[in-house]
Amino acid sequence: MNQIIEALLDHRSIRKFKDKKLTEEQIHTIVKAAQQASTSSNVMAYTIIGVKDEHLKEELYNVSGHQHVKDNAHMFIFCGDLHRINHLDNPEHNQHIQENLESTEQLIVATVDAALAAQNASIAAESMGLGICYIGSLRNDINRVNELLELPEYVIPLFGLVVGYPDHMPDIKPRLPLETIYHEDKYKPFAKQQKFIEAYDNEMSNYYKTRSSNTKADTWSDQMVRKFSNPTRMDVTPFIKSKNLNKR
Incomplete structure (x- = not known):
């Protein structure tokens, strides 16, 4: 068994982190690793929003109810994003592009793309000695999260990913x-x-x-x-x- 397999099988969700922030280099490395995930037809139908602002973390904590949403080294929010594609359209083909963007198929594409990117990010973070926890509870009030992040049409918040230095080992x-x-x-x-x-x-x-x-x-x-x-x-x-x- 190689080190990558051992790391994957050793995964656990970390919900208590030490009071130490990630460096910009660490953040960018995690995002770059996320970007190397497989993506449907190279659409890359996702956006990652990094949350540093403590007031914003507090607001997101109010939605989630989980302490680790505000007590972490860094928080990433993964969004399904077809907004970029909508702005590339040729007026002659606008109707067809809109039909595609509004289809269930493209919602699946955006969700899968974001999930694959997030898993790459998680593995990268864990390989750096960090711990992670996915935050689906941001959908407890998805309208509020949408408002807080100022998301345009064709962009939806899917889940969060908190990262940090583990302060426990469940x-x-x-x-x-x-x-x-x-x-x-x-x-x-x-x-x-x-x-x-x-x-x-x-x-x-x-x-x-x-x-x-x-x-x-x-x-x-x-x-x-x-x-x-x-x-x-x-x-x-x-x-x-x-x-x-x-x-x-």
């Missing part, structure tokens, strides 16, 4: 068994996955009971049932449409 959370995630040639019926999910529930139950902090009694299946029984962030759909995305 246990690595187990993942679903390979047999549930990796299917060969065709989709594996749930009945053939079920025993592996049950084994994973037992593993997660033990993990939650014995981890070094925040112990509790829970399983993955129980978590998922609770999560999807409670409608959340239902304002995201109309917001995305209001940005002229996913309309066709």
Whole structure:
């Protein structure tokens, strides 16, 4: 096993950081690594917004509710971005460009491009001895984040990524068994996955009971049932449409 594989398998989310900021060189290195990620047709349908302003971090913390949103070395916000493409159009082809930009396909392209870039950024940061944590909770009030970042049409905030020097080392959370995630040639019926999910529930139950902090009694299946029984962030759909995305 090489060092890259070892680093990937050692990943954990860091939510407590030392009071030390990233240098400009570190920030630019992480962004450059993000830019080298694969991108659909070289569209590069994303923008990364670095957040340094403490007042802005406080406002984003009010949306997220997570302390590490304001206590970190640096915060990156990854946006799906088709705004640039919209400004390259030839008036003769404007209608066709607009139809494309407003399609579900291009929303998927922008989301995938941003996610790939973010994962490159994460791996780069971790290779530098830094820790990271993704922040999906910025979508708790996506309209407010849009307002704070002054995002134009065809640009949506997808998630944040906080980076810093780790001030704790949490246990690595187990993942679903390979047999549930990796299917060969065709989709594996749930009945053939079920025993592996049950084994994973037992593993997660033990993990939650014995981890070094925040112990509790829970399983993955129980978590998922609770999560999807409670409608959340239902304002995201109309917001995305209001940005002229996913309309066709």
